[in-house]
Amino acid sequence: MAVTTAGRGRRRAAAQGAGATLGDRVDALERQGYRATPQRRAVLAAVLGAGRVNVSAEEVCGRARALCPTVNLATTYRTLDLLKRLGIVRRVIYGDGRGVFCANPDPHYHGTCLQCGTVVDLPRGRIADVLEREQRGLTDQAFAVVGHRVEFYGYCDACRSAGRTGSIL
């Protein structure tokens, strides 16, 4: 995959949602007044290309360097933070406090492997509305609940087939 500067403004305006492409995110970036530098394109491509498995900032930086060798870890953090503010990526914290990044625009959950710490996307079921109903009842005079977050844990394919069932928690 190569990162080019082509394509500005000649794509349909599918900025958000499941069908959004790399170019759409570049457009979104520029529409908000940010420059789509080679570094930012590379970070964007790296995090979008990670697929179902979520990636740490360091991994994103490594993948981005394959597309633009000058990408620096500080720039990676800066860009990921920018993308987070624009709603393009999510930052997920798992059990031991490390952060990973997810560019999946569809509503979904996250599952953390108890053995190796890998964080994968899981399809969304029908929990959300139950949780939303519940969270209204949780509000009392000491705390007003406005949202929630669910995290599942278990074992990834690699760890399961290797018979590893330890726990990092």
Add this chain to the structure above:
Amino acid sequence: MAVTTAGRGRRRAAAQGAGATLGDRVDALERQGYRATPQRRAVLAAVLGAGRVNVSAEEVCGRARALCPTVNLATTYRTLDLLKRLGIVRRVIYGDGRGVFCANPDPHYHGTCLQCGTVVDLPRGRIADVLEREQRGLTDQAFAVVGHRVEFYGYCDACRSAGRTGSIL
């Protein structure tokens, strides 16, 4: 509150659950072969005395020092980790990756204040079994789900009455 060395072995054996006291935890500690040193008693008292609001290791250390001035931050971490292994405290990670400790033995949820980061205990509703049913359906060939964690977020009393509604996330 003072931390004494008295009471070993002359309390009823209510080691776990809602009615457990400081002394019960001391017993549990010694029954497993660990010494109930003044430092450990102080850390235990500090984390038990925190109430509904969960506390960071540094806060625990500060509170513990009021009971035993020699308590060190390293000892606080060591003791909290020991208490976690014994099931006496829980470590909760909130949105920005910081850890807080909770000694509430009853099943309950945690709510994080989006403004100040305070983590409070919230009563458990009837979500748990819905989630457990759901998590079975989430298991596929790429990930085996074995558990889950829910975290609510909102605004604590202090921030609400001060009209602060920012977000640390």
Add this chain to the structure above:
DNA sequence: GGGGCCGATGAGAGTCATTCTCAACGCATT
């Protein structure tokens, strides 16, 4: 009632992810 044993401790150094600082750079505008 002194000596060894061993778990526990304090102080400080080390680690690791993340953030900050600052001089240099790219690129557009004059």
Add this chain to the structure above:
DNA sequence: AATGCGTTGAGAATGACTCTCATCGGCCCC
């Protein structure tokens, strides 16, 4: 060419947490 400004790389700084190691304090045995 000179100016301006958003962006960048390198490295220092931060902050939560962990590790190392010399020392401490009971405890058992003689």
